[in-house]
Amino acid sequence: MILRSYAFRERDNMPQTFTCDGANMSPPLVIEDVLKEAQSLALIVDDPDATRGGTFTHWLVWNISPKTMEFQESEAPRGAVEGRNDFGNEGYGGPCPPRGAKSHRYMFKLYALDKILDLRRGAEKDKLKRAMEGHILEQTTLMGLYARAI
Numbered sequence: 019m020i021l022r023s024y025a026f027r028e029r030d031n032m033p034q035t036f037t038c039d040g041a042n043m044s045p046p047l048v049i050e051d052v053l054k055e056a057q058s059l060a061l062i063v064d065d066p067d068a069t070r071g072g073t074f075t076h077w078l079v080w081n082i083s084p085k086t087m088e089f090q091e092s093e094a095p096r097g098a099v100e101g102r103n104d105f106g107n108e109g110y111g112g113p114c115p116p117r118g119a120k121s122h123r124y125m126f127k128l129y130a131l132d133k134i135l136d137l138r139r140g141a142e143k144d145k146l147k148r149a150m151e152g153h154i155l156e157q158t159t160l161m162g163l164y165a166r167a168i
Contacts, residue, residue, distance in 0.1 A: 020050040021128045021160045025091075032124060032162040038114035039166060043092035044077065049128065053155050056084040056130035060150060062143060065113065067122040075104045075143045076111050076124065080135050080150075101141045108140050113164035121165040130156040 025045040026032045034040040052059065059082035068074035078101030079094045086095045094100055094109070105111040115122040131153045137145060 019052050019128065019130055019156050019158045020048075021126060021158050022048050022050075023126075023160060023162075024048065026162050029161055030163065031121070032113060032164045037112040037164055037166075040112070041092075042110075042112040044089065044094075044110040044112075045162075046091045047089040047126065047160070049087055049089075052084045053130050055132060056155055058082060058131045058134045059084055059086065060129045060131060060135070060146065062127045062129075062146065063110075063124060064127075064143070065115070065122050065124055067115070067120075069116060069119065076113070077103055077109070078141070078143055078146055080137060080146060084130065099135075099137065099139045101137075101139070101143065101146055113162075115164065115166055117166045118168040119165060121163040124162045124164060126160040126162070128158050128160075129154050 023045050036045045060080040063077035065074040079098050082098040100109050103111045135149045137149045
């Protein structure tokens with residue numbers, strides 16, 4: 019399974035448009051080579067370099083159809099469910115590291131699952147991860163970088 023973006027390459031800087039310094043909209047994503055056995059997909063976007071409290075969650079999306087080939091810029095796929103990010107909102111919250119800090123890594127982690135999750139919209143990452151336990155068939159990651167100017 020492959021996850022990539024038209025907006026940035028693996029280990030490359032994310033355009034400002036997709037951050038708190040820009041339009042704060044989610045980047046376009048392309049999904050390829052999903053296992054035929056997959057019943058759904060889930061996406062977790064987080065920042066393991068967050069300066070407070072460890073990893074910071076930016077976006078949670080699940081029950082994505084395994085036939086989905088791309089996420090359009092600024093939206094989750096039709097029929098998918100979004101969770102609550104660490105900004106306290108449902109949906110996407112773009113990179114927003116402290117000004118002057120070194121580049122943070124933003125991990126777009128895509129999971130192929132053997133079931134559709136019975137999880138309500140607005141759930142937080144710990145609930146999503148528990149619901150996925152024992153049901154992950156395959157996973158892949160796309161990493162983008164971002165640092166804010168002083």
